[in-house]
Amino acid sequence: MSNQIREFQHYRERMNARILELDNRVIKRIFSVDSLAYSGDGQLDRPVRELLGLVASLVLRCDDCVRYHLAEAMTAGSSREEIVEAMSIGLVVGGTIVIPHLRRAVEFLDQLETGADTDTDIDTE
Amino acid sequence: MSNQIREFQHYRERMNARILELDNRVIKRIFSVDSLAYSGDGQLDRPVRELLGLVASLVLRCDDCVRYHLAEAMTAGSSREEIVEAMSIGLVVGGTIVIPHLRRAVEFLDQLETGADTDTDIDTE
């Protein structure tokens, strides 16, 4: 696992834990429904749901959210080609303003693949 | 086909034709790549691509884009339950600001289903 991936995950896990410690009911429920949306029973299979989260994150131009869903989509079994195609739809819908985020997304995707022989599971957003 | 759907489609078709008459190369190419993104060969099947376009449109809160992809997703074979689940992910990612758009989306979806015995195909965005 590359350093960038590791740092990203550690920061996210550490700060998510810190946020939940704040013990705000509204925040905790949003975190809970976030898990439910992607992992609960449903009509759409897991990889499709992750790609939906990925494209939503890309057009809203949130790098950390994109990184999270890239990792989750790969874990759920999406191929690189499927992920790239999903991102191409985000690029068309969102326009060239998305390009800098696509650059960072592809860099992260390359790192996820290179480091695939090590631990890449991510269990909290 | 309900009047709202018919008006939506006619306006879109009429103005898209008008836009292409402007004969601006950049605009024409964007329209062309838009078609390619959803209809060309690809890794993801057509319904999934339409759901990706739907969720991107929903989180960016574009009612007309949502309506277009709702119609296209149904034509491509997505079930009502799959469409609703895709929109639920858009709602989680985009927050309660999405709710008014979800109301209009569900109203349009109901009309699409009620009018399903008539012509609902839509061939230009």
Add this chain to the structure above:
Amino acid sequence: MSNQIREFQHYRERMNARILELDNRVIKRIFSVDSLAYSGDGQLDRPVRELLGLVASLVLRCDDCVRYHLAEAMTAGSSREEIVEAMSIGLVVGGTIVIPHLRRAVEFLDQLETGADTDTDIDTE
């Protein structure tokens, strides 16, 4: 109560009911946490929370959300002057792109006040 207010409320109530009928767990939980955020126990009093929702809605430029929080803020006891001042902060943060939404907000606010002798309570978003 003016016709515009009445139509706004009826449409919202009718479609919110329709959305909840879809029986999607994720959507229902988002609606539930939305209520909790503004009405549950908390550190900030109800008018302040409504003004926070109002300004968030204004800078995100969601007319229906703005209308909802205008009505809620008045019901919670905010004065016209406080509401206008909150919106002035939204205008500064969000820029002149907010102006058309401010026009519709002020029109709705005027109608809320004119129709204040009739029923203006709104109990679902």
Add this chain to the structure above:
Amino acid sequence: MSNQIREFQHYRERMNARILELDNRVIKRIFSVDSLAYSGDGQLDRPVRELLGLVASLVLRCDDCVRYHLAEAMTAGSSREEIVEAMSIGLVVGGTIVIPHLRRAVEFLDQLETGADTDTDIDTE
């Protein structure tokens, strides 16, 4: 002048006057700096500044702001072709989510031209 243009202008003027009556210093200063940005002395000529306002409005997807700057750009002397080219840049930057707004913009532009033999000056935003 077409009815749509007339209604747009009258509503804007009426509500802008209403907003200024609220006598909020912050709001009034924002309105004042808005005028200054497009009409004051500067390095860029008036048509270019209006096209900048137009493209900013288009990528932020504010129909009323787009309509205002379309009228202002024409009054300032921009040709139809220049206006369309400016909007094509907005479409590329902002993506296909801009298309519904482009449809409404082109419809309004057509009406501005058709009604050009009558009064089209607009003196307050």
Add this chain to the structure above:
Amino acid sequence: MSNQIREFQHYRERMNARILELDNRVIKRIFSVDSLAYSGDGQLDRPVRELLGLVASLVLRCDDCVRYHLAEAMTAGSSREEIVEAMSIGLVVGGTIVIPHLRRAVEFLDQLETGADTDTDIDTE
């Protein structure tokens, strides 16, 4: 005062000074009305206005703006619990796309509190 806070403040002050040196009237007036919005006389007290600026910044997902208003809200006397509750409303309105910004906000808030025994006043945006 932590290094992150100090660097943030120094960069902001240095570049704000640099921007004002550009001597553009429009830019200077926007900076001026920004101060007026939060510090001038008004109906809402200072902490509420800072929380309004904070939530607007959070839903628009501007980390630097969030940091600025976190510091200002604390200086104005808002408690940690009030600040967190205000941010929870931003999270509900803005959705899970806000979470990465909430992580950075909470990290900064923790640093503001830890370094509270030293100078934390910030007098220009």
Add this chain to the structure above:
Amino acid sequence: MSNQIREFQHYRERMNARILELDNRVIKRIFSVDSLAYSGDGQLDRPVRELLGLVASLVLRCDDCVRYHLAEAMTAGSSREEIVEAMSIGLVVGGTIVIPHLRRAVEFLDQLETGADTDTDIDTE
């Protein structure tokens, strides 16, 4: 050429090349139409088109896009004063949420000018 400019350009060029290697037709066409929008024949001259791209990028708050168009506008012959005036329109339209991006834009603009004795041409976005 300053290190920040050099790093920005190298990263962009390296990752753009990497993206094109993905060989996705939709992505490649978007990159192609992006070049066409700014460099092809047209009604508006090159500096104006770059300023339009700059303001669109600024109100959409994309730092990398702003940096790219700052460099392009300078290369195309826009003066510092014209660039600043264009950005002032973006600030008015987009509001104070744009200020942190304006800080980074002005810092980059200063570096572009300081390093103007060395190679600053940038030939791919």
